[in-house]
Amino acid sequence: MPLYKSIIHNPKTSIKIWKITESYKDLIAPLNLTSSSIKRVEGMKSEMHQRGFLSVRHLLREFGYQDADLFYDKLGKPHLKDGKQISITHSFIFSAVIISDDLVGIDIEKQREKIKIIAHKFIGYEYGYLNEDETDYVKKLTVTWCIKESLYKLFATPGLSFKEHCLTIPFSDNDFTSSAWIDYKEKKHKYTATYLEFEGFTCAYVL
Structure with a gap:
């Protein structure tokens, strides 16, 4: 399947989502992967992870980038060679x-x-403010997790705790944008x- 969803959050920030329906063979065939990426994907034990990895490379192409434009720092955070900020996620059949021009983080999770x-x-x-007796409790927990995971990816700081340092506030009805904080070392x-x-x-993202 081609691109599932494309979102322009603002003139400096875009999100693209892929639904992974293709086989490993069909995903890898059109890609021009670096030797390190080939080694990495071939070393993955799960085909689901392989297909997630490859779908991300297809998303990069949708943005006009190639696999070689992406690199990772020692903490595992992805970067683009042109200096743009990037964050990556995949879960089961979605990536x-x-x-963005600004620091960003993104996460996708299945509601379970x-x-x-x-x-x-x-x-x-x-x-x-969370009530486990509410019918949408699992959905609210999943939103909270995704936001905190996105904050963690954005901040990229060893020792950061989801529970102690990452804070979210409730979303208003029919409002899908709110605020979140990182409270770390008195800042x-x-x-x-x-x-x-x-x-x-x-799917949640922060910037």
Whole structure:
């Protein structure tokens, strides 16, 4: 399947989402991968991860980039050689890339009941407004996780805790943009958080 969704958040920031329906063979055939990327994808034990990796390269092409334009720092954070900011995610059958002039982070997660089991590991401040008796509790937990994962990717700082340092506030009804903070070493950093839902998945990004 070609591009699933394209979003222009503002003149400096765009998001593209891919639905992974192609086989590994069909995904890799048109790509011009670097030797390190070939080694990396061939070393993956899961075909799902291989297809996710390759779908991200297709998204790069949608933005006008090639695999060789992407590199990773020692913390594993992706960068583009032209200096644009980038963040990458994939989960099951979806992958996404956000590119901006500003610092960004993005995450996609499947909405699953099992997230309630690990909620205590990443929810702190948010317990003040989250209600586990609500019918959309799993969706709200998933949004919160995606935002915190996006903050973590953006900040790229060892020791950052989802529960202690990443804070989200509730979204208003029918409003998919809100604010989030990183409270780290006595400094507060404020970001704009946006989310969307599709086919049982949640995607959130921050900038």
